[in-house]
Amino acid sequence: MNRILIVEDEERIAAFVEKGLRAGGFTTTVVGDGEAAYEYALTGGFDLIVLDIGLPGRDGFTVLRELREARVTIPVIVLTARDSVRDTVAGLEGGADDWMTKPFRFEELLARVRLRLRTAARAPEVTVLRSGSLSLDLRTRRARSGERTVDLTAREFVLLELFLRHPGQVLSREQILSHVWGYDFDPGSNIVDVYVRALRKKLGSERVETVRGMGYRLPS
Secondary structure (H helix, E strand, O other): OOEEEEEOOOHHHHHHHHHHHHHOOOEEEEEOOHHHHHHHHHOOOOOEEEEOOOOOOOOHHHHHHHHHHOOOOOOEEEEEOOOOHHHHHHHHHOOOOEEEEOOOOHHHHHHHHHHHHHHHHOOOOOOEEEEOOEEEEOOOOEEEEOOEEEEOOHHHHHHHHHHHHOOOOOEOHHHHHHHHHOOOOOOOOOHHHHHHHHHHHHHOOOOOEEEOOOEEEOOO
């Protein structure tokens, strides 16, 4: 089941879009500001984003630009009241996959969502993630550090995959918890630190950097 992140600060519109997408068989999450949108999108837990532009905090243009700079390639459909050619061009050139203006017909939005998901599904599947001399085979679920082959536990595999999909990017403990263990995991737990230490022991202490007060990063 495809997972869609809805980024909309108007509760009425967000509820309308969420209800329709869920009726269409999608799993949805709604956030109402740019900061939360960026944090959720970085988890890698979504297949598509429906993004408003006029958001509190970071606006949609900023969220979109920062996601693309972070090499997050998830499809983004912008849904906004801004209908000028200048804004449309800026959004599409900034990395949006589609642009819809409000007011809108839900049937059209649903058709565009399905189209973007089909297009993304046809993209060549990446089976090996790499960063320098570190690689992770998504089929065999084994890692290589230099010339060494490393066996990983299920959680270690998901954690390393998360780092390799976001090389050079600082991931907070909350982001890692939500992606690897789920949102209902105790945020006060030190489980992230335990598994990072386990990865360092298997792959080398230099593979995962601690960014004090922020989280962890895989050097790019």
